[in-house]
Amino acid sequence: xxxxxxxxxxxxxxxxxxxxxxxxxxxxxxxxxxxxxxxxxxxxxxxxxxxxxxxxxxxxxxxxxxxxxxxxxxxxxxxxxxxxxxxxxxxxxxxxxxxxxxxxxxxxxxxxxxxxx
Numbered sequence: 001x002x003x004x005x006x007x008x009x010x011x012x013x014x015x016x017x018x019x020x021x022x023x024x025x026x027x028x029x030x031x032x033x034x035x036x037x038x039x040x041x042x043x044x045x046x047x048x049x050x051x052x053x054x055x056x057x058x059x060x061x062x063x064x065x066x067x068x069x070x071x072x073x074x075x076x077x078x079x080x081x082x083x084x085x086x087x088x089x090x091x092x093x094x095x096x097x098x099x100x101x102x103x104x105x106x107x108x109x110x111x112x113x114x115x116x117x
Contacts, residue, residue: 002116003031010109016097018076022113023047024087030117047080047090054080068106079103083110086117 007020011033021032021040027048029040050069058066068081078092079102089110093102 003113004033006109006113006116007031007033010091010105014093014097014102014105016094016102017091018094019090019092021047021090022083022087022117023090024117025051025085030087043090047088051080051082051088077102079106081106081110084114084117089113 003022007022010020011017017033019032019034019038021034021043022030023044024030025048027041027045029044032040032043034040034043051066054069055066058064066082068079071078071080074095076093076095077097077099078090080088080090083089089106091102091106
């Protein structure tokens with residue numbers, strides 16, 4: 001309930017968010033606000049795979065520990081941010097979203113969620 005509430009609060013603060021999910025490192029959805037056209041289990045598995053690959057690339061390039069992955073598509077932007085060693089927060093936003101504000105909102109939400117994973 002705490003995790004779902006955190007996602008709902010994030011969505012209320014930023015009306016540019018299309019989807020949000022808290023996902024364990026092994027791809028299990030802990031909480032989500034996804035549209036009906038997004039299949040939660042597949043979304044979780046893909047986010048976990050993306051994060052795993054990004055961590056390896058970051059290490060290979062000697063960039064330190066991975067903080068977040070940013071994906072930009074023609075119809076929007078997605079941020080996948082490490083919450084703790086136990087999971088990630090994935091957020092999809094509309095293309096007109098202000099990225100600076102979105103980064104702040106997503107990071108603050110990740111910090112709130114971390115103790116509850």
